[in-house]
Amino acid sequence: MSMQTTTETVRSPDVLLRVEGLKMHFPVYRGVFRSRVGEIKAVDGITFDILRGETLGLVGESGCGKSTAGRTILQLYRPTAGSVYLDGEDLSTLHGEKLRQHRRKMQMIFQDPYASLDPRMTIGEIVGEPLDVHQTARGKGRRERIAHLLQVVGLNPLYAGRYPHEFSGGQRQRVGIARALALNPSFIVCDEPISALDVSIQAQVVNLLEDIQKEMGLTYLFIAHDLSMVRHISTRVAVMYLGKLMELSDRSEVYVDPLHPYTQSLLSAIPIPDPVLEERRKRIILTGDVPSPANPPSGCVFHTRCPYAEAICGETIPAWREIHSGHWVACHFAERFKK
Amino acid sequence: MSAANQSTPVPPENAGVEPDIQLRKLNRMERVLGPEFYRIFRGVITNPLSIIGTSLILFFVLVAIFAAQIVPPATPTNPYSIPRDGFGTTPLPPGTAWLRQAPPLPFWWKAITGKDKWFHVLGTTSGQWDIFYGLVWGTRTAIIVGVLIEGLTLMIGIIIGAVASFYGGWVDEILMRFTEIFMAFPFIMAALTLSAILTPIIGRGIWPPTIALVVFGWMSYARLIRGDILSIRERDFVTAARVVGANDSRILFSHIIPNAIYPTLVLASMDIGTIVISFAALSFLGIGTEVGYADWGQLISFARNWIPTLSQYWWIVIYPGIALILFVLGWNLVGDALRDIMDPKLRGQIRR
Numbered sequence: 001m002s003m004q005t006t007t008e009t010v011r012s013p014d015v016l017l018r019v020e021g022l023k024m025h026f027p028v029y030r031g032v033f034r035s036r037v038g039e040i041k042a043v044d045g046i047t048f049d050i051l052r053g054e055t056l057g058l059v060g061e062s063g064c065g066k067s068t069a070g071r072t073i074l075q076l077y078r079p080t081a082g083s084v085y086l087d088g089e090d091l092s093t094l095h096g097e098k099l100r101q102h103r104r105k106m107q108m109i110f111q112d113p114y115a116s117l118d119p120r121m122t123i124g125e126i127v128g129e130p131l132d133v134h135q136t137a138r139g140k141g142r143r144e145r146i147a148h149l150l151q152v153v154g155l156n157p158l159y160a161g162r163y164p165h166e167f168s169g170g171q172r173q174r175v176g177i178a179r180a181l182a183l184n185p186s187f188i189v190c191d192e193p194i195s196a197l198d199v200s201i202q203a204q205v206v207n208l209l210e211d212i213q214k215e216m217g218l219t220y221l222f223i224a225h226d227l228s229m230v231r232h233i234s235t236r237v238a239v240m241y242l243g244k245l246m247e248l249s250d251r252s253e254v255y256v257d258p259l260h261p262y263t264q265s266l267l268s269a270i271p272i273p274d275p276v277l278e279e280r281r282k283r284i285i286l287t288g289d290v291p292s293p294a295n296p297p298s299g300c301v302f303h304t305r306c307p308y309a310e311a312i313c314g315e316t317i318p319a320w321r322e323i324h325s326g327h328w329v330a331c332h333f334a335e336r337f338k339k
Numbered sequence: 340m341s342a343a344n345q346s347t348p349v350p351p352e353n354a355g356v357e358p359d360i361q362l363r364k365l366n367r368m369e370r371v372l373g374p375e376f377y378r379i380f381r382g383v384i385t386n387p388l389s390i391i392g393t394s395l396i397l398f399f400v401l402v403a404i405f406a407a408q409i410v411p412p413a414t415p416t417n418p419y420s421i422p423r424d425g426f427g428t429t430p431l432p433p434g435t436a437w438l439r440q441a442p443p444l445p446f447w448w449k450a451i452t453g454k455d456k457w458f459h460v461l462g463t464t465s466g467q468w469d470i471f472y473g474l475v476w477g478t479r480t481a482i483i484v485g486v487l488i489e490g491l492t493l494m495i496g497i498i499i500g501a502v503a504s505f506y507g508g509w510v511d512e513i514l515m516r517f518t519e520i521f522m523a524f525p526f527i528m529a530a531l532t533l534s535a536i537l538t539p540i541i542g543r544g545i546w547p548p549t550i551a552l553v554v555f556g557w558m559s560y561a562r563l564i565r566g567d568i569l570s571i572r573e574r575d576f577v578t579a580a581r582v583v584g585a586n587d588s589r590i591l592f593s594h595i596i597p598n599a600i601y602p603t604l605v606l607a608s609m610d611i612g613t614i615v616i617s618f619a620a621l622s623f624l625g626i627g628t629e630v631g632y633a634d635w636g637q638l639i640s641f642a643r644n645w646i647p648t649l650s651q652y653w654w655i656v657i658y659p660g661i662a663l664i665l666f667v668l669g670w671n672l673v674g675d676a677l678r679d680i681m682d683p684k685l686r687g688q689i690r691r
Contacts, residue, residue: 071578076578104584107583108578110575111575112575116576116579117579118576118580129583129585161370179579
């Protein structure tokens, strides 16, 4: 919001994806005449860049708008306001065929591997669908490409003729990854790709995601609520609360030196696998529930639960500011928390 | 789904290395039919109820196909017209000799009955229409009418339901209110009235009741498929298809409809029997095919004047009634079996 945009920075080679003041409000209708009585502010003005080749972790509790943000960036929901620049091109202004063509560059990996594969298609058809839709390969070339993709994600290409129900959750998630890779995208939104999997399989899928990132030079937006997994995979981490970004910085800085009270409370909830340290761990326990996104609090959205809130917090929306190089935070008193 | 998954023994996976997956061997049938059809097919041929149901339907289909061999048409130009043995009102019992307008002898007649001439195998009904002839040729009517009406209602229902749910908003609102208006009519009364209105316009025959039953029969399919499409539309795999860039028609025809249509097909298979009953009811009430047309409902309707003495003339309702009951039972058993096979809660049990 306070970020200055010039065409120069949009085209800067490091930035693959720029999100600017992105808002996604869902209207609420009620009554016989379906009059519009309000809106759910699922994403309410978020601004950030994703650099080429990095993994940006996006964390926050349930219902804070992480998934909506990911889907709005991919233009699965058309944003209420704001822009999404991919390679310098504003996706929010594209429609129909042009947008369809741009979908090659951005893909998505879904949370639930049971729901994200069409149960009536073989995994070969599922992985081949992007190729058919964009007519990138046919006949033998298509079959070879599918076999290659299955191999890349660690599945036996001989099983292309099998149906999703014959595979385990982890194997299905690999199919989902293969489908996302089919068009050689540069950007992938991973929408909680591991939270539906067994713990033993989570690590394998994360390692696979890291391997193919290195191999294919992919950029990830990694949406999750598992803070330790995000710490493992991310280059930078963004923290979201009630449709707004609270803090964004390098992974180490967010985890070691969080400047936003919300980030601090989230981190204090991570258990420490050492009973002595765990005993001494100081927890910041937030009171109350997340307010409704249909009627967010005035000023700073977090002020109703913030242990440090003062009068100004309920009146003025804190600016989204870069407190020092690469460390963005939306808090009036961020300086106080600096170590 | 998850229960089925747990029951599948899967060795631990190794990232990077090709995992040694041990999958169940697919047989050729499964490969050709695909998982859903194979599961249905296997269910249909292993479920005892559906075996009875399919055999009944198969029996009627064979009778319909070979009607001309079982009973050669009395008048080759109009085989559906039941030949009359005179004009007397009193029904003749089974086994009475056939004196007038007997059809040609079929090839099996002598071998099975040992007689040289036709007799009324199942007796005649009031007006001397031969019941056996009417039942055999009426099987054709029943199947044609059942499949025709069912096909048309299904088509209308699916189109209206799919359009309403896919476009949503005002389109959905208008189409669904329209559907509800049609549902508000009492089915048989509305069909009876429409059929009576149509008869003088397009003449007697199978068309007036067919049109009337179609016009007042499509609503449940429209509502059922609409609901299923509304739920399928929000599933992740539809979003996934959108992410890869599939257009609306591809999403609708290759992802949404194939996943949403099965409950509607189950309902349709169960309804074929009901439709034949409704058609028979219209015939019974006299608003159907012309008098003497081979139609089970019409055969029963000839018994109307003999209701007080049915204990004496039992054959005029028992035989057409048995045919009707078995036909409806067959479709209902198949429909029931399909419903069990498609029930997601029973999936795992049936697959393994």
